[in-house]
Amino acid sequence: MNQQSKHFKGRSAVSIVLSFLFSIFISVFALLLICLATLLNPGYLTSHIQGSEYSQYRAEELKEIFISYGMASNFDEKIMSSLIDPTQVQKDILANAQAIYKGQEEAVSASHEQEFYDKLAQNVSDRDISMTEENKQAVRELAKLCAEAYETEVSLPAASQVSNILGKIKLPVWIALGVDAVLMVFTGWYLFHLYRRRYRSIAYLIYALSGSALLIGLPGLVVLLSGRIARLGIINQALYSLITDYIYGVLSGLLWSAGVLLAISIILYFVWRAVRKKFIANSQEYRLKSNAPKEY
Amino acid sequence: MENGLFQKLKKSNGVKFILYPIVFFILSCLILILALAPLMTPVFSIWDMITLAEPPAFNQEDAPITLNENATVVEKIVVPSDGEQYGEMEIPSAGIKAPVYYGDDAKTLRKGVGTYAGTYIPGQRRTILMAAHNNTYFHTLGEAQVGDQITITTTYGKYVYEITGSQVALATDKTAYDLTKEEENLILYTCYPFNALGITNRRYFVYAKYVSGPQVPLETEGGN
Numbered sequence: 001m002n003q004q005s006k007h008f009k010g011r012s013a014v015s016i017v018l019s020f021l022f023s024i025f026i027s028v029f030a031l032l033l034i035c036l037a038t039l040l041n042p043g044y045l046t047s048h049i050q051g052s053e054y055s056q057y058r059a060e061e062l063k064e065i066f067i068s069y070g071m072a073s074n075f076d077e078k079i080m081s082s083l084i085d086p087t088q089v090q091k092d093i094l095a096n097a098q099a100i101y102k103g104q105e106e107a108v109s110a111s112h113e114q115e116f117y118d119k120l121a122q123n124v125s126d127r128d129i130s131m132t133e134e135n136k137q138a139v140r141e142l143a144k145l146c147a148e149a150y151e152t153e154v155s156l157p158a159a160s161q162v163s164n165i166l167g168k169i170k171l172p173v174w175i176a177l178g179v180d181a182v183l184m185v186f187t188g189w190y191l192f193h194l195y196r197r198r199y200r201s202i203a204y205l206i207y208a209l210s211g212s213a214l215l216i217g218l219p220g221l222v223v224l225l226s227g228r229i230a231r232l233g234i235i236n237q238a239l240y241s242l243i244t245d246y247i248y249g250v251l252s253g254l255l256w257s258a259g260v261l262l263a264i265s266i267i268l269y270f271v272w273r274a275v276r277k278k279f280i281a282n283s284q285e286y287r288l289k290s291n292a293p294k295e296y
Numbered sequence: 297m298e299n300g301l302f303q304k305l306k307k308s309n310g311v312k313f314i315l316y317p318i319v320f321f322i323l324s325c326l327i328l329i330l331a332l333a334p335l336m337t338p339v340f341s342i343w344d345m346i347t348l349a350e351p352p353a354f355n356q357e358d359a360p361i362t363l364n365e366n367a368t369v370v371e372k373i374v375v376p377s378d379g380e381q382y383g384e385m386e387i388p389s390a391g392i393k394a395p396v397y398y399g400d401d402a403k404t405l406r407k408g409v410g411t412y413a414g415t416y417i418p419g420q421r422r423t424i425l426m427a428a429h430n431n432t433y434f435h436t437l438g439e440a441q442v443g444d445q446i447t448i449t450t451t452y453g454k455y456v457y458e459i460t461g462s463q464v465a466l467a468t469d470k471t472a473y474d475l476t477k478e479e480e481n482l483i484l485y486t487c488y489p490f491n492a493l494g495i496t497n498r499r500y501f502v503y504a505k506y507v508s509g510p511q512v513p514l515e516t517e518g519g520n
Contacts, residue, residue: 071406231349
């Protein structure tokens, strides 16, 4: 009887450890999946560029810059504003965002310099100003300056560094996901088969899933409720809008994952109750051993 | 007895479904804290540095500033933030009256006269370099002559400078200005010619010496 008691306690300890490990593996798996779905997913970045109005803000900033250049070069606000096409700005920004994931520095290889020059030269002609060689050169310089400012504004900050990092972590993340999946399946399978009375195994699975839900969801919830994300000290409105939107999306992903794990735990709880109830109802052995020492 | 035992079992399981996940969560956090302990202090410091007390405000109209014409003494000058208006400039002989901002990026120059952030501001006993667009605020800068006065009224005092000279130089000509002078002086510049079409490579410089205005004490010169 004592040996049986020790055996039960030993198995109980192993179950708790396995359940804890299973919880860790599930958490890591969920975090890696979120990483793949957000950080390493070009679609996630492009959807947030559109959703956060990043390109609209950038287009407005470009207009301000171009108007300022116009104030230094005898071109009025109207012509300088007309150089900016918000739709084209968005297209170029999205192309640059995609390029980050393809390992390219920039996708906007075609400069808009000639297009700007043509419009400015047309404006000069409309104003009956003679296009001398000196004027041509000066207008070309302005077009070049505008093109440079345009390329700076439509490219994402630190694009090449980010592209570099993303390129390096992609493979390790996939490998880690695979390894973790194997460990998770193995631990879960072993835990499930540790007890002949399945409701005990299910109980440990529930502990693991709930623990993972807490580990993934609670820190995210705390960060979200603290309001720190909204207080990030980013002085550029476009960048602020994009980064906060991006982070909120990741936090939402964490909370959704926690929610899914919790939902699975709840479903398993009802399964556990049903299996246990059936076992108690059908088992004569349980009734005979009702005075036996508790196994858990 | 069976019912009592069943109740006990039921109760203990209910507690375990709550207790074990919490214990797992706490253990995981402890493991993470132990593993990442060396990184936590710098990470939290950086996090504190990059977050503000309130969410940043954008697209706000410049708050009206209160100019101080009467101050005769200034112990300390707080350098304004980038893009912040801190004064007004007047050159009566050229008909110039414009707000003065700290910083000289394209957005700031659209609003008024910009102060190059690599130099100083009035009262700091050093060179002050200011620019504005030739087609707007400094369009008539060429009408200011030697001996004319430039008044810059700031939030901490009123400063008067007297024009000592002017010249046209290439934008890349570093001899056109001396930022290391150890006495307060003002340099204004803008693109040249004033009606130039497009971007030119020439600049019109106006040089002025300090006449009056509260300056920081000598032992703190060049700084706050």
